Amino acid sequence: xxxxxxxxxxxxxxxxxxxxxxxxxxxxxxxxxxxxxxxxxxxxxxxxxxxxxxxxxxxxxxxxxxxxxxxxxxxxxxxxxxxxxxxxxxxxxxxxxxxxxxxxxxxxxxxxxxxxxxxxxxxxxxxxxxxxxxxxxxxxxxxxxxxxxxxxxxxxxxxxxxxxxxxxxxxxxxxxxxxxxxxxxxxxxxxxxxxxxxxxxxxxxxxxxxxxxxxxxxxxxxxxxxxxxxxxxxxxxxxxxxxxxxxxxxxxxxxxxxxxxxxxxxxxxxxxxxxxxxxxxxxxxxxxxxxxxxxxxxxxxxxxxxxxxxxxxxxxxxxxxxxxxxxxxxxxxxxxxxxxxxxxxxxxxxxxxxxxxxxxxxxxxxxxxxxxxxxxxxxxxxxxxxxxxxxxxxxxxxxxxxxxxxxxxxxx
Amino acid sequence: xxxxxxxxxxxxxxxxxxxxxxxxxxxxxxxxxxxxxxxxxxxxxxxxxxxxxxxxxxxxxxxxxxxxxxxxxxxxxxxxxxxxxxxxxxxxxxxxxxxxxxxxxxxxxxxxxxxxxxxxxxxxxxxxxxxxxxxxxxxxxxxxxxxxxxxxxxxxxxxxxxxxxxxxxxxxxxxxxxxxxxxxxxxxxxxxxxxxxxxxxxxxxxxxxxxxxxxxxxxxxxxxx
Ligand SMILES: Nc1ncnc2c1ncn2[C@@H]1O[C@H](COP(=O)(O)OP(=O)(O)OP(=O)(O)O)[C@@H](O)[C@H]1O
Ligand SMILES: [Mg+2]
Numbered sequence: 001x002x003x004x005x006x007x008x009x010x011x012x013x014x015x016x017x018x019x020x021x022x023x024x025x026x027x028x029x030x031x032x033x034x035x036x037x038x039x040x041x042x043x044x045x046x047x048x049x050x051x052x053x054x055x056x057x058x059x060x061x062x063x064x065x066x067x068x069x070x071x072x073x074x075x076x077x078x079x080x081x082x083x084x085x086x087x088x089x090x091x092x093x094x095x096x097x098x099x100x101x102x103x104x105x106x107x108x109x110x111x112x113x114x115x116x117x118x119x120x121x122x123x124x125x126x127x128x129x130x131x132x133x134x135x136x137x138x139x140x141x142x143x144x145x146x147x148x149x150x151x152x153x154x155x156x157x158x159x160x161x162x163x164x165x166x167x168x169x170x171x172x173x174x175x176x177x178x179x180x181x182x183x184x185x186x187x188x189x190x191x192x193x194x195x196x197x198x199x200x201x202x203x204x205x206x207x208x209x210x211x212x213x214x215x216x217x218x219x220x221x222x223x224x225x226x227x228x229x230x231x232x233x234x235x236x237x238x239x240x241x242x243x244x245x246x247x248x249x250x251x252x253x254x255x256x257x258x259x260x261x262x263x264x265x266x267x268x269x270x271x272x273x274x275x276x277x278x279x280x281x282x283x284x285x286x287x288x289x290x291x292x293x294x295x296x297x298x299x300x301x302x303x304x305x306x307x308x309x310x311x312x313x314x315x316x317x318x319x320x321x322x323x324x325x326x327x328x329x330x331x332x333x334x335x336x337x338x339x340x341x342x343x344x345x346x347x348x349x350x351x352x353x354x355x356x357x358x359x360x361x362x363x364x365x366x367x368x369x370x371x372x373x374x375x376x377x378x379x380x381x382x383x384x385x386x387x388x389x390x391x392x393x394x395x396x397x398x399x400x401x402x403x404x405x406x407x408x409x410x411x412x
Numbered sequence: 413x414x415x416x417x418x419x420x421x422x423x424x425x426x427x428x429x430x431x432x433x434x435x436x437x438x439x440x441x442x443x444x445x446x447x448x449x450x451x452x453x454x455x456x457x458x459x460x461x462x463x464x465x466x467x468x469x470x471x472x473x474x475x476x477x478x479x480x481x482x483x484x485x486x487x488x489x490x491x492x493x494x495x496x497x498x499x500x501x502x503x504x505x506x507x508x509x510x511x512x513x514x515x516x517x518x519x520x521x522x523x524x525x526x527x528x529x530x531x532x533x534x535x536x537x538x539x540x541x542x543x544x545x546x547x548x549x550x551x552x553x554x555x556x557x558x559x560x561x562x563x564x565x566x567x568x569x570x571x572x573x574x575x576x577x578x579x580x581x582x583x584x585x586x587x588x589x590x591x592x593x594x595x596x597x598x599x600x601x602x603x604x605x606x607x608x609x610x611x612x613x614x615x616x617x618x619x620x621x622x623x624x625x626x627x628x629x630x631x632x633x634x635x636x637x
Contacts, residue, residue: 003525004522004525004526004528007525008522011513011514011518012513015513312509313511313512313513315509316509316510316511317511317522318470318494319468319470319497319503319505319509320497320498320503320522320523320526320571321494321495321496321497321498321499321523321526321527322494322498322526323490323491323494323495324490324491324494325491326526406470407465407470407471410465410470410505410509411461411465
């Protein structure tokens with residue numbers, strides 16, 4: 001039975017090719033837009049994240065301000081009337097003291113791909129008349145590059161040179177131009193504790209993130225400890241990267257009870273980034289679903305039109321003994337074929353649009369062309385959505401067709 | 413065996429409600445035996461087509477009872493009736509309704525493909541044979557909407573025969589045909605009823621045609637006289 005019905009569907013599809021093509025084009029348009037929009041939005045989000053991760057690790061361990069315990073009396077005697085004036089919360093320790101124990105722990109975590117230790121502090125950069133407030137990162141040169149990929153952003157000099165040069169400093173390009181220094185020039189820094197020291201500019205970097213390029217300088221971690229008069233195990237921050245930056249929660253929950261410092265994921269520290277990328281995702285899905293729905297309406301209209309034109313033939317089929325279900329099946333098969341053909345072509349066309357857009361020049365902040373991702377799961381999803389919508393759009397008219405009373409039509 | 417009743421209509425009453433309530437069939441009762449070749453005649457508007465639609469199970473909006481092949485078909489579900497028609501009734505409409513996008517051959521084959529009692533090859537062979545009987549072997553692969561009125565009517569007859577139904581109903585099945593083709597169709601019907609025991613009920617305005625049938629039923633204003 002199915003084969004007769006399929007044969008009828010096929011004949012109908014091929015005998016009015018114009019309508020069939022219009023219906024298929026509707027699906028093609030919907031699916032290709034869906035695929036393109038999601039690929040583009042994901043591309044934008046990924047670029048955004050990549051830019052953010054040039055200055056941001058996935059997980060960050062640092063010495064936070066201690067918890068407010070100024071009212072411990074209340075904790076013991078909840079009913080007591082307590083009156084404390086001018087409580088002061090004092091930070092007894094600075095930085096991370098037992099960094100070797102923590103890094104040993106990090107080494108045994110399989111999901112961690114890289115980590116680095118830093119000694120960060122605020123300074124004044126001075127070059128004769130110019131005096132600029134900024135920060136210095138004393139870094140473990142090789143590991144820093146593994147976590148932040150900083151060597152990629154070098155515009156002058158070599159990142160790795162910092163390893164051997166305890167008097168070398170690498171500056172953000174904008175900071176250097178504000179200070180009127182260039183590679184090879186000398187530069188003086190002044191710490192909050194009043195220590196002053198001279199460095200030689202051995203490189204310039206440009207991440208595209210203005211907040212970094214304007215205020216940051218890198219020196220060797222040992223040089224930093226020297227300036228801060230700290231021992232050889234002292235660090236202020238530990239930066240960690242993991243396999244999948246969306247899966248920070250597991251590691252944070254695992255490390256937090258074992259490490260006596262603040263363990264923070266990038267999502268916790270940068271809610272605006274997370275919100276931005278989620279909002280873009282929502283927009284992309286809303287736009288593409290709307291397009292698919294509009295295409296669905298197109299198919300619905302065409303199927304309705306076809307069925308009105310074929311009302312006599314449906315009556316004849318029923319007079320010859322085809323049941324309501326057969327009629328539904330005939331027109332639903334038409335819709336499914338339109339959905340599948342349109343879906344496959346739509347995925348191909350979407351890929352083509354994405355490929356073209358991906359080659360449109362767009363030279364802002366490290367970008368060369370418009371960003372794009374090609375995720376097969378998006379394509380499969382678009383195909384499935386498209387098929388569901390065509391099936392619904394075809395089913396409603398098909399149901400109407402199945403209810404046609406043959407006598408009414410044949411009697412005329 | 414030949415005297416078995418194959419069609420039994422009992423007190424069939426049907427109304428049309430548009431434009432005014434109007435009784436088209438007024439307590440129509442009659443029986444037809446297996447293998448009988450019956451002509452249904454009467455003036456235009458006397459209710460012949462209306463009766464035939466009721467008998468063919470397509471029209472279910474009537475009172476009274478209809479029994480075909482010993483099955484009571486009154487008040488049955490649409491899908492059951494469709495299946496019954498497919499198995500037991502061949503119908504030739506007053507206006508030769510074919511599926512215009514299909515070839516003559518496909519039109520003839522469709523009811524058999526739906527019935528699925530034979531393989532596709534057997535069905536195709538039978539369809540060619542039926543078309544041949546009606547002088548249409550040349551037209552088999554032409555699309556139905558490319559055929560003349562008379563050719564279309566003959567394709568419709570070939571289609572009505574394909575499942576070897578117990579009952580063949582025709583609403584002026586020869587209305588569009590010349591005398592030669594009318595004779596061919598008549599001979600086919602005659603042979604089917606005589607040799608294979610198929611029952612034929614044909615509405616006709618052709619007096620010669622009616623005169624040569626086994627029995628003539630005449631209608632006037634919704635009653636059989
Ligand atoms: N759909 C309808 N609605 C209302 N009245 C109808 C309808 N169809 C037919 N009639 C009326 O019912 C009566 C019987 O019509 P029917 O078609 O059965 O006549 P007939 O005997 O087949 O005539 P003809 O020989 O011209 O085909 C006529 O008076 C006709 O006007
Ligand atoms: Mg009539």
